[in-house]
Amino acid sequence: xxxxxxxxxxxxxxxxxxxxxxxxxxxxxxxxxxxxxxxxxxxxxxxxxxxxxxxxxxxxxxxxxxxxxxxxxxxxxxxxxxxxxxxxxxxxxxxxxxxxxxxxxxxxxxxxxxxxxxxxxxxxxxxxxxxxxxxxxxxxxxxxxxxxxxxxxxxxxxxxxxxxxxxxxxxxxxxxxxxxxxxxxxxxxxxxxxxxxxxx
Amino acid sequence: xxxxxxxxxxxxxxxxxxxxxxxxxxxxxxxxxxxxxxxxxxxxxxxxxxxxxxxxxxxxxxxxxxxxxxxxxxxxxxxxxxxxxxxxxxxxxxxxxxxxxxxxxxxxxxxxxxxxxxxxxxxxxxxxxxxxxxxxxxxxxxxxxxxxxxxxxxxxxxxxxxxxxxxxxxxxxxxxxxxxxxxxxxxxxxxxxxxxxxxxxxxxxxxxxxxx
Numbered sequence: 001x002x003x004x005x006x007x008x009x010x011x012x013x014x015x016x017x018x019x020x021x022x023x024x025x026x027x028x029x030x031x032x033x034x035x036x037x038x039x040x041x042x043x044x045x046x047x048x049x050x051x052x053x054x055x056x057x058x059x060x061x062x063x064x065x066x067x068x069x070x071x072x073x074x075x076x077x078x079x080x081x082x083x084x085x086x087x088x089x090x091x092x093x094x095x096x097x098x099x100x101x102x103x104x105x106x107x108x109x110x111x112x113x114x115x116x117x118x119x120x121x122x123x124x125x126x127x128x129x130x131x132x133x134x135x136x137x138x139x140x141x142x143x144x145x146x147x148x149x150x151x152x153x154x155x156x157x158x159x160x161x162x163x164x165x166x167x168x169x170x171x172x173x174x175x176x177x178x179x180x181x182x183x184x185x186x187x188x189x190x191x192x193x194x195x196x197x198x199x200x
Numbered sequence: 201x202x203x204x205x206x207x208x209x210x211x212x213x214x215x216x217x218x219x220x221x222x223x224x225x226x227x228x229x230x231x232x233x234x235x236x237x238x239x240x241x242x243x244x245x246x247x248x249x250x251x252x253x254x255x256x257x258x259x260x261x262x263x264x265x266x267x268x269x270x271x272x273x274x275x276x277x278x279x280x281x282x283x284x285x286x287x288x289x290x291x292x293x294x295x296x297x298x299x300x301x302x303x304x305x306x307x308x309x310x311x312x313x314x315x316x317x318x319x320x321x322x323x324x325x326x327x328x329x330x331x332x333x334x335x336x337x338x339x340x341x342x343x344x345x346x347x348x349x350x351x352x353x354x355x356x357x358x359x360x361x362x363x364x365x366x367x368x369x370x371x372x373x374x375x376x377x378x379x380x381x382x383x384x385x386x387x388x389x390x391x392x393x394x395x396x397x398x399x400x401x402x403x404x405x406x407x408x409x410x411x412x
Contacts, residue, residue: 021301024327046396049327051290053297060296061260087263087289 006059009067011114012188014107016067016081019056023068026077026099027052035100038132058084064119066095069111078102081111083119083127090154094119094127094165096141106187108141113180116145120168127165130156139163144183146176245299248307248354255307255321255351258295262308265317266292269339278375279337280397298324304359306335309351318342321351323359323367330393332359334367334406336381343377352385356410366408370401 006018019027031041031048043051059065066082079098085091094116096108116127129147131138139161147163155162171177186192241247248255258266269275270288283291299305306322317339324335334356336348356367369385370393371378379402382389387404395401 024301028327044396045328046326050294053294053301054290055293055297056300057293057296057298060300061258061263061293086286086293087267088286 006065006067007118009114009118010072011110012184013072014078014111014114015070015072015075016111016114017070018059019052019066019068019080023077024049024052027055027080030079030097030099033100036097038135038138039097055080064092067111067115069098069107078107079111081108081115083115083124088156089130090156091128092124094129096138103137106184109144109180110184110187112141112145113184116165116171120171124168126167128153129163129165130160131163133159133161145180146171244303245305245307246358248358249312250350250354252311253318253347253351253354254310254312255354256310257299258292258306258308258320262317263289263292265339266320269320269337272340275337275340278372278378278398280395280399295320298326304332307351307355309347311347318347319351321348322355326396330403331366331368332364334359334369334385336369336378348381349384352381353410356385356406360410367406369404369406370395370398371404372398372401 009016028045028048030036031039031043031051032045033042036042040051055066062083062085064083064085066080066084068080069078070076071078077099079096079102081094081096084093084095094112096112098108119127128150129138129142131142142163145165147165150162150164153162153164166174166176242257245257247257267285267288270291271282271284273282276282295306302323302325304323304325306320306324308317309319309321310317319336319338319342321336322334324333334352336352338348359367368390369378369382369387371382372395373379382404386407390403390405393401393403
C-alpha cells in the first residue's frame, strides 16, 4: 500500500496541507476545550492523541481525510477541514473545526468551500455535514455554503442534523458559488469585511 | 487537475499518477512535503516476514476482523473492555496515523499462506508515554499457536536493527497469558503504571537488543 497522497490546496488567505506532528499542540488544545463539545470532546490528552492519529490514518484507510488549515501570512494553524467517514457514518461528510481563538474570520467558509470544490473535481458527487442541533455556528456555515437540511437522511445518532450540500451541478457557475466567493472576498479584504455577529 | 486515483482507497502497488501542476481555479498543487513514493511498498511501513508469519500495513479490508477483536469480551478483558465498531474505527485509523506521527507503529499479523488477520503486533507510543512500548494482541480464534511471540520477536528485531533503545510492555497483572508471553520474551517486571484505558498495569522491561 502506498501512502494516500495528500494534496496541498491554496486559497486567497489559506494553505491546506497534510496534518503533521508539529501541528498537534493546537489540535490538542482545541480538543481539550469546550470548543470540541459538538465533536465528542473535551478529550483527555490520550484520547486527543489517538484522535489526531486517526485523522491522519483516515487518509490511508479511506483515501481522503482532513487537511490542516494554515494562514498563508504566517503559517500558523487555524483548524481543520476535509472529508470524513468513520464506520458509522451513513454518507461521506464535509467536516471542519476552527480553533476557538481564530473564529469569526471566515476561515471555515474559505477552507470548506475550497475542500468541497476539490472533492467535487476528484469524483465526489455530493456530500453531507452532520451537525449537532445546538451547534449554531456550524448550522450557519452549512447555510452559507448552500447546504440544506435533509430531514429524510439517516442521522448518526438520532440527535444530529443532516445538511446536504449542493451537488457539483448545483454549485458550478451559479449564483450560489458567486455569493460564496463574494463573502470570502469580503472577509479577506479589510475594507469590505462584514460587520455584526462574527461567524466562522 | 489532480488524478482521480489520489482520492480512492489506494491499493497495493497502484501506480502513481504524474505530478499535478497547480490548478488555476482551485489553487491545488502537490504538497512538496508529501512523503509519498512513486509506487509499490509504503516507504514508512515495512513488511516483515518470519518462518510462519507476515507483518504488514493495516488495510481497510482488515477492519472487520479488527472491530470483531475489539468487540470481543474475552479478548478485551484486560484491555479496557470491549468497544463498539465506531470507537474501533478511530483506533483502526490511528494505527496508520501513529506510523505517520512516530515513524513506528503496529502491524497486522497474518500467516504466510493466507491473508486472514490473526493479530496486531508492534510499537506503540502515544503522547507522554514513558517509553516506546512493544504491544501484542492475538485475534479471537488464533490464540495458542505462539503467533504473538513470533511476531513480537520480529518487531523487536526490526526495532533494534535501527539501534533503538530497550522497549517496555504494559500488562494488566491478571492478564496471565500476556504475563507469560512477557516472561517468554525475556522481560522483567518493574514499576506499575495507571494505563489510560487498561487500569493499573505492570511495566515489563524488555532485554536490550534482540538476537537475529
